[in-house]
Amino acid sequence: MAKLRLFVLFNFFILLSGCNLTVENSGGGTVTSSDDLINCGETCVASYSNSSNVFITLSATPDDGYVFDGWSGACEEKAECVISIGSVSGNKAVAAQFSLGVVQEVSLTVEVTIGGGVISDDGKIDCGQVCEANYADSTLITLVAAPTPGYVFSNWQGACVGLTECVVDISSSDGDKEVSAVFTPIIKAVSTGPSNTCVLDNDGVTCWGANSLPSNVINPTAISTNNHSCSVDNSGVTCWGHNSWGRAAVPSDLSNPVAVSAGETHTCAIDDSGVRCWGDSRKGQTSPPEALNNPKVISASYDFTCALDDNGVSCWGTDTSGQSSAPENVVNPTAIATGDEHGCVLDDNGVSCWGRNQYGQGTPPLTLVNPVSITAGRYHTCAIDDSGVVCWGRDQYGQSIPPVDLSNPITVSAGGYHTCALDDNGLNCWGRNESGQTIPPSSVKSPTVMALGGFQNTCVVQSGDLVCWGTNELVAMPPEDLINPSVVGVGFYHACARDNNGVTCWGDDGGDKIVVPAVLGEVTKITAGMYHTCALDEKGMTCWGYDSFGKLDVPVLSSPIDISVGAGHSCALDNKGVACWGLDEDGRTSVPEDLSNPIAIAGGHYHTCAIDDNGVQCWGSNDSGQSTVPAGLVNPTKIVASYYHTCALDDNGIVCWGTDNIGRKLDSTPTNLSNPSVISASGYHGCVLDDDGMSCWGSENR
Numbered sequence: 001m002a003k004l005r006l007f008v009l010f011n012f013f014i015l016l017s018g019c020n021l022t023v024e025n026s027g028g029g030t031v032t033s034s035d036d037l038i039n040c041g042e043t044c045v046a047s048y049s050n051s052s053n054v055f056i057t058l059s060a061t062p063d064d065g066y067v068f069d070g071w072s073g074a075c076e077e078k079a080e081c082v083i084s085i086g087s088v089s090g091n092k093a094v095a096a097q098f099s100l101g102v103v104q105e106v107s108l109t110v111e112v113t114i115g116g117g118v119i120s121d122d123g124k125i126d127c128g129q130v131c132e133a134n135y136a137d138s139t140l141i142t143l144v145a146a147p148t149p150g151y152v153f154s155n156w157q158g159a160c161v162g163l164t165e166c167v168v169d170i171s172s173s174d175g176d177k178e179v180s181a182v183f184t185p186i187i188k189a190v191s192t193g194p195s196n197t198c199v200l201d202n203d204g205v206t207c208w209g210a211n212s213l214p215s216n217v218i219n220p221t222a223i224s225t226n227n228h229s230c231s232v233d234n235s236g237v238t239c240w241g242h243n244s245w246g247r248a249a250v251p252s253d254l255s256n257p258v259a260v261s262a263g264e265t266h267t268c269a270i271d272d273s274g275v276r277c278w279g280d281s282r283k284g285q286t287s288p289p290e291a292l293n294n295p296k297v298i299s300a301s302y303d304f305t306c307a308l309d310d311n312g313v314s315c316w317g318t319d320t321s322g323q324s325s326a327p328e329n330v331v332n333p334t335a336i337a338t339g340d341e342h343g344c345v346l347d348d349n350g351v352s353c354w355g356r357n358q359y360g361q362g363t364p365p366l367t368l369v370n371p372v373s374i375t376a377g378r379y380h381t382c383a384i385d386d387s388g389v390v391c392w393g394r395d396q397y398g399q400s401i402p403p404v405d406l407s408n409p410i411t412v413s414a415g416g417y418h419t420c421a422l423d424d425n426g427l428n429c430w431g432r433n434e435s436g437q438t439i440p441p442s443s444v445k446s447p448t449v450m451a452l453g454g455f456q457n458t459c460v461v462q463s464g465d466l467v468c469w470g471t472n473e474l475v476a477m478p479p480e481d482l483i484n485p486s487v488v489g490v491g492f493y494h495a496c497a498r499d500n501n502g503v504t505c506w507g508d509d510g511g512d513k514i515v516v517p518a519v520l521g522e523v524t525k526i527t528a529g530m531y532h533t534c535a536l537d538e539k540g541m542t543c544w545g546y547d548s549f550g551k552l553d554v555p556v557l558s559s560p561i562d563i564s565v566g567a568g569h570s571c572a573l574d575n576k577g578v579a580c581w582g583l584d585e586d587g588r589t590s591v592p593e594d595l596s597n598p599i600a601i602a603g604g605h606y607h608t609c610a611i612d613d614n615g616v617q618c619w620g621s622n623d624s625g626q627s628t629v630p631a632g633l634v635n636p637t638k639i640v641a642s643y644y645h646t647c648a649l650d651d652n653g654i655v656c657w658g659t660d661n662i663g664r665k666l667d668s669t670p671t672n673l674s675n676p677s678v679i680s681a682s683g684y685h686g687c688v689l690d691d692d693g694m695s696c697w698g699s700e701n702r
Helices: none
Strands: 007-018 020-023 029-033 044-046 056-062 068-071 079-084 093-100 105-112 118-119 130-136 139-147 151-158 164-169 175-186 189-192 196-201 206-208 222-225 228-233 238-240 259-262 266-271 274-279 299-300 303-307 310-315 335-339 343-346 350-355 373-376 378-385 388-393 411-414 420-421 426-431 449-453 457-462 463-472 487-490 496-498 504-508 526-530 532-537 540-545 564-566 569-574 577-582 598-603 607-612 614-621 640-641 643-650 653-658 679-681 685-690 693-698
Touching: 044 598, 056 068, 056 093, 079 093, 105 118, 105 139, 105 164, 118 175, 130 139, 139 151, 139 175, 164 175, 175 607, 228 259, 228 266, 238 259, 259 299, 266 299, 266 303, 299 335, 303 343, 303 653, 310 343, 343 373, 343 378, 373 640, 378 411, 378 420, 388 420, 457 487, 457 564, 496 526, 496 532, 526 564, 569 598, 569 607, 607 640, 607 643, 643 679, 653 685
Parallel strands: 105 175, 222 259, 335 373, 373 411, 487 526, 564 598, 598 640
Antiparallel strands: 007 020, 007 093, 020 044, 029 056, 056 079, 068 093, 105 130, 118 139, 139 164, 151 175, 189 196, 196 206, 222 228, 228 238, 259 266, 266 274, 299 303, 303 310, 335 343, 343 350, 373 378, 378 388, 411 420, 420 426, 449 457, 457 463, 487 496, 496 504, 526 532, 532 540, 564 569, 569 577, 598 607, 607 614, 640 643, 643 653, 679 685, 685 693
16 A cells, blocks of 8 residues: 655745845755845845845755645745845745655565565566565666466466466555465376376376376376276276276276376376285286285386385285395385386485396496486486486387476386486476377378377378377277268367268267267367367358357357357357357456458467467467467468467467477477478477478477
């Protein structure tokens, strides 16, 4: 609240005695005369002859922090004080009045969520939680948000919004100001399997590679993946993927599970009763010893399992290479990791391993300094120490050679033949990529139709055949009986194509999103979201699937020419302009009124964009900068929007803004394109078709 200081009134009296001019000043200002004989801040006297009158102009100048209130005496109620001094006019008295001015200050309060700090350009604000500083009226303060490792700056709230630079205009007329800086974890956990990877972040579990993800995982807290994947969420343990031997069939009587580990053909979890295992039990890997005492960590491998409890390390299952013969002399163990036939433990003495060692996977380097975490792949092992990520063991796919540019890694996970680490810049993966999502199959040479969707799903039409690959196994398996597919739409968990027989959809059928309406005519475009699908034919726009938020309720349209859907909303471009409906959270369906002759639209997960006479306009969520169109676009002709980013095709090529799903910039777009014709984007990557074929950018490892 603006703070007022008390007025203090000082009176300064100027007395004219005879032909003398006397100034008495107790502080707060200075009185000067036009003839320079008066210039004082306390008491001064100027003498004049008794001849004819002279005219003297007096000026009052307040000191800093004071104001001049006015004259009294001979100059009372006069804006300008001009005094006649001499024998004719006689003596006169004048007083100049000063007082303390009003010093107004405004309070600026900054609140910061966990994951970063905020500093101001003047240094008065420097905090990681809540801090406050007072500023004088009419001051501009620039705030800078700095995320800590493992977090990303999401957005400003309060006096600043979005992701752009935060400049606070301090004004007493506006009152006190409050600004909040929101940071979110980029990834909370990462788990790698033989040919797949799963990460846990604020949006839940995301998996890519050889496994798909169910839609019923709610607020997960832990993940583990192998040929099948599991997570711990509000409802307990959920598993998906391969289910031979019942490895994904979670027991119904688990009580408050806190950890889960997916082995090759079995699964183990820790709940209130201790360690519970299910799946393949031929080697005893699902039969934990009864002597386990307060188990804290569980690690299931190919045909053996290890746990960390109050007594140290215990392992069970096959022991052909000594993998179940855990060492007994560990001191305060904190982590365990199991590979194909070897195990490792991290304790006060560092890292020690046992079991098979034919590739050196059980021989930690002597150069490890203060290791803090360990992970084991099939035949290789990795740790994080003071130097970063260190790996050893088999390296036929580069899985044991971490990138040299890792910055402050905080998590590492080794899969069958690949490794992933989380550092300041996000998720980095290296090694084998046989199930990668952004590297088109070698058979894809010159596709004519392309569609991307979901996190990393891709479908193309080549030589009359539809080829799909990516995150979701169901999307990657289109029907084999499609004849000359020509229109494709790809969503998160399903996809659709139009061929000679009409429209066919496949994938997850939750919400009837793959149940195609019989009323469709000659479909020219299909767009698929997370839970619904829309198509454009000669009769207009038709939508089907899960009808939350009214996103299926197509309004009356006038000859629509383009359609696009997001997670909970739908949009169309017709003769009247752009129309959007459904969930309007973040303003994603609130079409700007100043769109001028729009020619294309694109619906992202939480935002929407259009191309009009003025270029590209976006609206809706902007927490990752996906709605902040960069300056300098030249004649954009195509636009695509995905989860947290947007891409446009203009005269200079492809320009993207925002981030992928783990906070990384998608700025490595291909250059030197030859007549690019189609662009498409998913949550993690984008692709373009030009005269030379298909080029993709974004996440290049599963």
